[in-house]
Amino acid sequence: MQITIIASGSGGNATLFASRGTRVLVDAGVGPRVLAQCLAAAGAGGALGWAPDAIVVTHAHADHVGVAAKYNKKHKIPVYASEATARAAALGDPERVRLFSSREPFAIGALTFSPKPLPHDAAQVALVVDDGARRAALATDLGEIPPGLLEHVAGCDVLMLESNYDEDMLDAGPYPQHLKRRIRSARGHLSNAQACALLAALPGGTHTVALMHLSENNNRPELALDAARDALAGKRARL
Ligand SMILES: [Zn+2]
Numbered sequence: 001m002q003i004t005i006i007a008s009g010s011g012g013n014a015t016l017f018a019s020r021g022t023r024v025l026v027d028a029g030v031g032p033r034v035l036a037q038c039l040a041a042a043g044a045g046g047a048l049g050w051a052p053d054a055i056v057v058t059h060a061h062a063d064h065v066g067v068a069a070k071y072n073k074k075h076k077i078p079v080y081a082s083e084a085t086a087r088a089a090a091l092g093d094p095e096r097v098r099l100f101s102s103r104e105p106f107a108i109g110a111l112t113f114s115p116k117p118l119p120h121d122a123a124q125v126a127l128v129v130d131d132g133a134r135r136a137a138l139a140t141d142l143g144e145i146p147p148g149l150l151e152h153v154a155g156c157d158v159l160m161l162e163s164n165y166d167e168d169m170l171d172a173g174p175y176p177q178h179l180k181r182r183i184r185s186a187r188g189h190l191s192n193a194q195a196c197a198l199l200a201a202l203p204g205g206t207h208t209v210a211l212m213h214l215s216e217n218n219n220r221p222e223l224a225l226d227a228a229r230d231a232l233a234g235k236r237a238r239l
C-alpha cells in the first residue's frame with residue numbers, strides 16, 4: 001500500500017491510499033490545482049491522468065470536504081461519506097454519493113475501510129485502511145481518545161494520528177476564549193499530550209507514526225515530535 005499525505009491541518013486535509021490499481025483519496029480539502037499536481041506526482045493515473053477512483057470524506061468540515069463535490073460533479077468520481085456527513089455537507093450528485101455506516105467496514109476496489117466514530121463537533125470517523133497485506137490507520141479531528149480506539153488501530157503498520165495543539169501554547173495563544181474552549185473540549189481536537197497517551201499504549205506491530213493536523217498557531221512541529229518520541233521510547237515505531 002502506498003500512502004501519500006498531500007495536506008494535513010486546518011488549512012486542508014487530503015491523503016491518498018493506493019494499492020493494486022485502486023486509488024482512494026481520503027478527504028479532499030485542498031484546492032483543485034494543488035490536488036491535481038499532488039495526485040499526478042503521487043502517480044495517481046486513471047482516465048483523467050490524475051483522478052482517484054473514489055473520495056472518502058471523514059466529516060463535514062470544510063477543511064476535509066473541500067473539492068469533493070466538484071470532483072463528484074465534474075469528474076464523476078464517487079464520494080463516500082457517512083449519512084450524517086452527507087446530510088451536513090454538499091457532496092455533489094446524490095447518484096454518485098455512497099453512504100457508509102460509521103461502524104461497518106466497506107470496500108472500494110482492493111481497499112477495505114473500517115470506520116470508527118470519533119468525538120468531534122461534527123460526525124467524524126477514524127479509518128483503518130486494509131489492502132489484505134498492510135493496514136494503515138487515520139485518526140484526526142477528535143476531542144479525546146474514545147473507548148476502543150486503541151484496539152481499533154492496534155497492529156496497524158502505519159498510524160496517522162492528530163497532534164493538534166500544545167496545551168501551554170493554546171493557553172497563551174491569540175485565540176479568543178470560546179475558540180480555545182472548543183479546541184480543548186471533548187469534541188474539539190487532540191493535544192500533543194492526548195496523542196502521546198495513545199502512542200504510549202500502542203502495542204507492537206506499528207512501524208511508522210505520522211503526527212497529523214498540527215495547529216499553525218498553537219503548536220510547533222518540534223514540540224509534537226519531542227513528546228511523541230518520548231511516548232514511543234522503547235517501541236519499534238518510527239516517526
Ligand atoms: Zn480538520
Ligand SMILES: [Zn+2]
Pocket residue numbers: 059061120122141
Ligand atoms: Zn473537523
